[in-house]
Amino acid sequence: MRGNDDAILACRNVAVRYGDVTALDDVSIAFPRGMIHAVVGQNGAGKTTFARVVSGLVRPDQGAVEIGGKLIAGGNVNDARRAGVELVHQSFALPPSFTVAEAMQFGAAGGALYTRAALERRWQAHLDALDVKVSAGARIRTLTVEQQQAVEIARALVTDARLLILDEPTAVLSPEGAKKLFERVRRLKERGVTVLLILHKIREVLAIADTVSVLRGGRLIDGPLPASDIDADALASLIIGPSAKMLAGEDRAALTGAAAPRGAETETGPIAGPPVVSLRGVSTRPDADGPALQAVDFVVQPGEIVGIAGVEGNGQRTLVRAISSLADIAEGSLELAGRDVTNATLSQRRAAGLRVIPFERNVEGLSLTSPLWENWSAGQLLARPLLAAISPSALRRECKSALDAWDVRYAEVGQPAGSLSGGNAQKVILSREMDESGKLIIAAQPTRGLDIGATAFVWDALRKARDGGCGVIFVSSDLDEVFDLADRVVVMLSGRIVAEFRPPFDLTRVGAAMTGARA
Amino acid sequence: MEDVVIAILRSGTPLVYVTLAGVIAQRAGVWHLGLEGLMITGACATIVGIVLTGSVVFALLVAVLICIAGSVLFWFVVEKLKANQIIAGLGLTGLGLGGTSLAIQSIFGSQAAISAPFGLPRLGAAFGAYGVLSVLVLVMPVVVFLCWVLLCRTRFGLRLAASGEHPFAARSVGVDPSAMRLAALVIGGALCALAGAELAAGSLQIFSQNMTAGRGFMGFAAVIFGAGHPLWATLAALFFAVVGALGIRAQLVFGDRVPHDLLLGLPYIATIFGVWLSARLRGGAKSATGGFGELRDS
Numbered sequence: 001m002r003g004n005d006d007a008i009l010a011c012r013n014v015a016v017r018y019g020d021v022t023a024l025d026d027v028s029i030a031f032p033r034g035m036i037h038a039v040v041g042q043n044g045a046g047k048t049t050f051a052r053v054v055s056g057l058v059r060p061d062q063g064a065v066e067i068g069g070k071l072i073a074g075g076n077v078n079d080a081r082r083a084g085v086e087l088v089h090q091s092f093a094l095p096p097s098f099t100v101a102e103a104m105q106f107g108a109a110g111g112a113l114y115t116r117a118a119l120e121r122r123w124q125a126h127l128d129a130l131d132v133k134v135s136a137g138a139r140i141r142t143l144t145v146e147q148q149q150a151v152e153i154a155r156a157l158v159t160d161a162r163l164l165i166l167d168e169p170t171a172v173l174s175p176e177g178a179k180k181l182f183e184r185v186r187r188l189k190e191r192g193v194t195v196l197l198i199l200h201k202i203r204e205v206l207a208i209a210d211t212v213s214v215l216r217g218g219r220l221i222d223g224p225l226p227a228s229d230i231d232a233d234a235l236a237s238l239i240i241g242p243s244a245k246m247l248a249g250e251d252r253a254a255l256t257g258a259a260a261p262r263g264a265e266t267e268t269g270p271i272a273g274p275p276v277v278s279l280r281g282v283s284t285r286p287d288a289d290g291p292a293l294q295a296v297d298f299v300v301q302p303g304e305i306v307g308i309a310g311v312e313g314n315g316q317r318t319l320v321r322a323i324s325s326l327a328d329i330a331e332g333s334l335e336l337a338g339r340d341v342t343n344a345t346l347s348q349r350r351a352a353g354l355r356v357i358p359f360e361r362n363v364e365g366l367s368l369t370s371p372l373w374e375n376w377s378a379g380q381l382l383a384r385p386l387l388a389a390i391s392p393s394a395l396r397r398e399c400k401s402a403l404d405a406w407d408v409r410y411a412e413v414g415q416p417a418g419s420l421s422g423g424n425a426q427k428v429i430l431s432r433e434m435d436e437s438g439k440l441i442i443a444a445q446p447t448r449g450l451d452i453g454a455t456a457f458v459w460d461a462l463r464k465a466r467d468g469g470c471g472v473i474f475v476s477s478d479l480d481e482v483f484d485l486a487d488r489v490v491v492m493l494s495g496r497i498v499a500e501f502r503p504p505f506d507l508t509r510v511g512a513a514m515t516g517a518r519a
Numbered sequence: 520m521e522d523v524v525i526a527i528l529r530s531g532t533p534l535v536y537v538t539l540a541g542v543i544a545q546r547a548g549v550w551h552l553g554l555e556g557l558m559i560t561g562a563c564a565t566i567v568g569i570v571l572t573g574s575v576v577f578a579l580l581v582a583v584l585i586c587i588a589g590s591v592l593f594w595f596v597v598e599k600l601k602a603n604q605i606i607a608g609l610g611l612t613g614l615g616l617g618g619t620s621l622a623i624q625s626i627f628g629s630q631a632a633i634s635a636p637f638g639l640p641r642l643g644a645a646f647g648a649y650g651v652l653s654v655l656v657l658v659m660p661v662v663v664f665l666c667w668v669l670l671c672r673t674r675f676g677l678r679l680a681a682s683g684e685h686p687f688a689a690r691s692v693g694v695d696p697s698a699m700r701l702a703a704l705v706i707g708g709a710l711c712a713l714a715g716a717e718l719a720a721g722s723l724q725i726f727s728q729n730m731t732a733g734r735g736f737m738g739f740a741a742v743i744f745g746a747g748h749p750l751w752a753t754l755a756a757l758f759f760a761v762v763g764a765l766g767i768r769a770q771l772v773f774g775d776r777v778p779h780d781l782l783l784g785l786p787y788i789a790t791i792f793g794v795w796l797s798a799r800l801r802g803g804a805k806s807a808t809g810g811f812g813e814l815r816d817s
Contacts, residue, residue: 055691056693078693081692087691089687093691094685095684096684096685097680098677098680098681105677106678106681106694107692108674112673112674
């Protein structure tokens with residue numbers, strides 16, 4: 001590529017370590033100005049750390065960052081912002097109680113004292129100029145994720161940003177929303193802003209980027225390469241690396257978002273018999289944790305994986321909470337394996353065969369400060385009477401054999417769960433939740449944040465459970481993953497199930513259902 | 520009627536000052552349970568300062584500086600030593616209550632109440648019956664207004680609130696949430712000193728042990744009741760003062776027919792009721808992050 005003088009951003013030998021983990025390893029790269037650059041890689045490849053180093057949020061342990069030919073002090077956001085770098089985070093960094101105008105103002109300069117009206121006028125003009133259709137007086141918490149992202153981008157542009165970094169901007173969007181985002185990014189490029197997109201779907205990279213750079217395991221594998229010179233297959237190999245061999249073609253495509261997804265051709269149809277779970281007209285009482293379910297009818301047969309698709313925050317969590325007795329069912333009935341459990345406690349539901357791999361591995365799934373054997377045995381202790389005697393040594397032995405069977409990498413069963421890597425922690429949960437007596441397994445975002453090997457492991461485990469006659473509810477915001485794994489897909493929107501699809505899945509149609517574009 | 524209003528202003532003014540200190544801390548993400556300790560420190564320093572130096576201005580200055588020092592200590596323990604805010608705050612309260620007793624014991628050789636020859640300047644005859652009130656009562660609405668402007672109409676206020684509500688958002692635009700909390704606690708320390716000064720030298724000119732009698736905690740309750748908003752919290756503080764004044768009134772009216780202790784307890788009962796009501800109405804206070812400030816850092 002061209003020399004450093006022409007580069008908007010140049011990194012030299014940048015390294016970041018968190019304790020024993022090397023997040024970035026000797027990365028040297030330069031990005032020419034005025035283009036759309038993609039940085040791709042799997043989970044744990046160091047993409048987010050890279051974005052944070054460039055924007056000054058993380059101080060590199062080694063190396064230097066130059067913006068527009070000027071060296072900036074590492075780990076200093078103000079310095080990076082003065083140089084024209086703005087970062088839009090994956091999970092947005094806007095205080096929910098602020099109005100849109102306040103969220104703009106607090107990161108801006110000028111206008112020390114303000115009145116509310118003047119503030120809203122000032123920022124409404126800014127929003128209008130960027131074609132963001134949001135009222136400046138609206139509270140952040142009332143916005144949809146797509147609006148929040150648009151506001152966050154507008155916030156990033158309150159200063160004279162010359163390099164805008166978007167960290168996984170499409171992760172929370174519907175396919176339609178991603179398309180609109182890309183149009184917005186192209187308009188920014190026309191205005192002279194260099195855009196750095198952190199992505200992990202090849203399809204999206206090829207649709208938008210001028211150049212692509214690949215990170216794997218914290219190292220720069222290649223880049224920036226002109227995107228026109230590379231095809232999806234070559235890029236997939238760069239991203240996945242040597243471990244590509246262990247993946248079947250479909251899984252590989254799903255992992256990298258390389259091809260237009262088609263979906264599994266199911267050889268095994270669902271097994272006849274009573275459904276493992278059946279919701280009839282279920283509505284939940286509104287609470288603070290998300291949209292309530294509204295008259296949801298939903299059935300899972302034994303031996304099928306049902307994918308739950310939808311833009312995040314449309315009731316997927318409430319559905320999981322309703323089945324696992326964490327949300328109050330106001331109307332309707334819930335059956336597990338033929339038993340009515342509408343008013344049953346969690347332990348009764350578990351006795352009926354309910355198993356849950358929860359959304360938040362480190363909060364709901366495990367007690368990070370407790371030893372592995374306690375975490376593992378929580379599942380079976382719940383089924384025993386309150387005052388039943390516990391034999392720690394027996395539980396430790398059982399736990400050890402279970403963890404070994406699930407190929408968990410650990411030192412001893414007494415070590416705290418928080419000391420495991422994400423993939424191994426998830427395997428502990430799998431070993432607890434996927435026993436022989438389980439009939440319905442809810443897997444909620446089970447691969448989020450996991451690397452390739454662990455992701456493939458989770459997929460295999462869920463397929464095996466399905467083939468063994470379990471019903472599986474598979475919630476994921478990654479459509480490629482849903483299409484690859486699920487035998488049937490339902491789409492949730494605002495607490496309702498709005499559509500159902502069978503293979504072959506069509507990304508456009510499912511995407512349209514996610515945004516309610518199609519009735 | 521006048522005497523009721525005077526009673527409300529007298530008991531309400533210290534409460535409003537300490538409440539504002541709590542509001543600023545709350546918005547910055549600190550559950551400030553050290554208000555009580557800072558307030559009594561301010562009360563003690565003011566009276567001792569007047570007795571020892573004979574200068575009100577000097578006494579107030581000393582009180583403000585000591586309370587700011589206490590706030591900086593609190594900040595250091597919470598932010599730098601990563602102590603739990605609640606425990607550290609209660610510790611600060613214990614330090615204030617015990618430290619003031621120790622101070623008067625060592626200075627005056629006894630723990631009896633200390634009375635000063637004079638207190639804060641009064642409004643004087645120009646204000647008629649209200650002339651008995653101290654200047655801090657007159658300044659109070661101005662301070663409330665300034666706090667509101669600072670918190671709700673400046674970028675400083677937005678950055679303070681972002682530091683409390685979403686520290687990562689603050690860091691993303693180059694704001695140091697820890698530094699914002701220091702600023703919040705320093706301003707709050709000065710306000711606590713004024714609260715203590717008004718309580719001890721506004722009308723009584725006396726310092727006695729434990730004289731704050733839970734007003735710092737009541738101020739904290741007003742913060743919750745007022746959802747961390749300076750104006751609503753001020754109204755909540757004044758509401759508690761009104762209930763207290765009515766309690767005293769009721770004593771005169773009912774005499775021995777109603778237990779004396781029950782009437783004295785009215786402001787505290789009102790506090791509990793107020794906190795319950797605010798929880799019902801709003802589903803909780805404006806979020807201070809309670810020691811989990813960086814939890815949302817993904």
